[in-house]
Amino acid sequence: MNAGPRYLEGTTVGSGRDIIGVRRDRIALIIEQGKEVITRAKNQKVLPDTITGATAALLVTIAGYAEPLSEGQWRELAGVVGGIMRDTTYADLARLRTLITQEQFLNVARNQGYSRFIRRLDDGRWVCELTPKWLHVLGGIFWFGSSLMTNFVLVPILAGLAPDSQRAWAAAFAKRYGPIVGPIGGLVILLGIVRGITGGVLGSLGSPYGLTWIAAIVVGVALAGVGGGLIARTVEKLGTASGQLWDESYGRIKTFGRVELALFAVTFTLMITMRFGYFPDGCLLGVGRLPPMALIRALLRRGARDLDLVSAPTGGLAEDLLIAAGAVRSLHTSGVDLAEFGLAPNFGRAVEEGSVRVIDSTCPVLLMALQAGASGVSFTPVPGVFGSDLLRERTDWKVIEDPFGDGAEVVLVPAVAPEYSIVHGLRADDEGNLVTTIEFDDRLLVQASRQVVATTEERSADATRSLAADEQLIPAAYLEAIAVAPGGSRPIGCHGRSRDDAAAIREYLDAARNPGRMRVYLDRLLA
Structure with a gap:
């Protein structure tokens, strides 16, 4: 009796589980x-x-x-x-x-022909983007370094000098300290404001991220006032003071120095708060195929920026919405669409304009790269790539002779291991074990990621007692945090629980086709 065709692991189109196998x-x-x-x-x-x-x-x-x-x-x-x-x-x-x-x-x-890579080096835009960041960081280092040198080295040395030397040194120091530190501090504050505005913070001033940004600016202004104003003027007085007046001025410098260092400590705390939440700006972030829309909206309210996204293996509404908000720098994917509702307008527009770099792949290759990331290896061989334009465009893919085969060539691709991933599940138990659907590859994404935050439709003690044929378990050991969010994938339907909200998706598509309407939509969504 004929058992039927034998299927291979390599797929023409699929999710890496032989969705379409070929003889x-x-x-x-x-x-x-x-x-x-x-x-x-x-x-x-x-x-x-x-x-x-x-x-x-x-x-x-x-x-x-x-x-x-x-x-x-x-x-x-x-x-x-x-x-x-x-x-x-x-x-x-x-x-x-x-x-x-x-x-x-x-x-x-x-x-869907989006695989021509967007290299910003080609048109020089990287210079415009990098220069303010470089100057901002360099100015901050100089400013803070000047404060450390003054408070822990120069001021103690000053106390041990002879009176005449003290006045001469203070006069020389005053001529350079104020004129240099004041403008540097002002430049750092100005660049912080410019980077915040160009990054879209004005659209989320009421969010925790926006409020933290405002606080950082206020503290920065206070720092400039203390360093470039109070300390600089007090040092000038030291250049002519003597006796008790010199002692009083020296005491003020030490007090102002402590205040300055305390304000720097506050500034660093605020910067760390903005930069290193669960999903810091600039991180490699995986997004589950059952879209965690509640987490996506939280990211947008926080004002996330410069995210490098990883689809598992294709993207949808979640990625398109993040792109619309200007939160995405690059995207590892084999395609982005809204299923039967059509294409993803913001994704298409961003690629055409060059504002998002697409790191193109195929479904099987991206899933195998995630499997390599989950396995802790740096690369993996993949089938079915020869004859594709991807070999020309993906310069990080390597072709070698198969060391274990018949000498034929094989393609090696680098592993993909997101620093963070966000997923949505069907239910979770009290220990944090999450049940999800086998329809998508979210479990593989979770296994490949270093830290994972999940939302779930519900929590119950017996959530994992039995699994349906189309369900699978993500153990709690893989999850950093989990939150109950009923309807957390809306407007996308949740597998076996709800259907797509067609009206809401069409409303989104109508807005997404026009940048102006899209901004209004985002303002309303995040209000």
């Missing part, structure tokens, strides 16, 4: 047909020179895989093409090729 004798044919479709589309200017893994996989599949799809395979492809694939009567891809309209094909091809 060995079909692989070469499928790839060849797919390459022909892609070449033809490029020659006709339907596709850009570089296309995403999701687009390439879709075209290869449509071109070469004519067997009917299973329900699981169907759901995976549905997020790429859209609503037409929700009707299971079209499960035969041979028929699907005739049903996809030219307009639908053009939309997929043009709007």
Whole structure:
């Protein structure tokens, strides 16, 4: 009795769990047909020179895989093409090729072709972004260093000098200290204000992040007043004072110095508070496929910036919303879309404008990179990449001779191990064990991440006593923190509990297509 085709680990489109497996004798044919479709589309200017893994996989599949799809395979492809694939009567891809309209094909091809990397070095924008940061940090180091040197070295030395030497030294010190430290302090404050405004803090002044930023500015102004004003003027008096007047002035300098150091301590505390919460700006942050929208909104209210996101393996509304708020610097993904609701407008606009760097991959490759991160290794070999434009664009991918095979070449990709990840689960028990769906790869993302924060629909003592066939467990040992957030994925439906809020998603899409309306939407969402 024929047991049916043997399926390989390599997939054409999928979640890394053989969502669409192909028989060995079909692989070469499928790839060849797919390459022909892609070449033809490029020659006709339907596709850009570089296309995403999701687009390439879709075209290869449509071109070469004519067997009917299973329900699981169907759901995976549905997020790429859209609503037409929700009707299971079209499960035969041979028929699907005739049903996809030219307009639908053009939309997929043009709007999912995001893998041309955005290198800001090309147009010099990195200079405009880096210079204020560099000057801000350098000025802060100089300012604080001057305070330490003055209070712990120069002032104690001054007390041990002869009176004439004291006055001469103080006069010389006063001529340089105030004119240098005052402007440096002012420049640091000004750059802090400029960086905050350009980073969008004015849109979230009422958030904890915004309030902390305001407090840091106020303390900075006070610091400039103490250092560049009170201390500088008191040192000037030392240059001419003698006797009791000199002693009084020296005592004031020591008092002002202590106040200055205390204010610096407050400033550093505020800066650390802004920079190092659960998800510090600039961190590599994984986002679960069941979107943790409650956590996303919390991030936006905090004013998160410069996030490097990791999709598992594709992104959706969560990533698009973070991009709209200007919180994203780069994105590891194999595609971003809103399933049958269409493309992700803010993602598309950001890539076209160059404000977000896309680190493009395929679903299987990104998932295998996460598996390498979970395993604690620095790289992993991956199949199914040869013939793709990704090998040219991903300069961090390496091709070597297989040391254990027949000498054929193999592609190595670096591991992906997010510093932090955020996920949403179905339920959790009192020990913090989280139940999630097997439909997505959130458990793998969690295992690859260094710290994980989760939300859950509900908490109960017996939450993990039994699991349904489509559920899996994320042990509490993987989670840094967990919070109960009923409806925490809304407006996206929660697996087995709620459906997508179609009206809310369409409202979002309507706003997302226009930057002005999107700003109004964000203000209302975060109010």
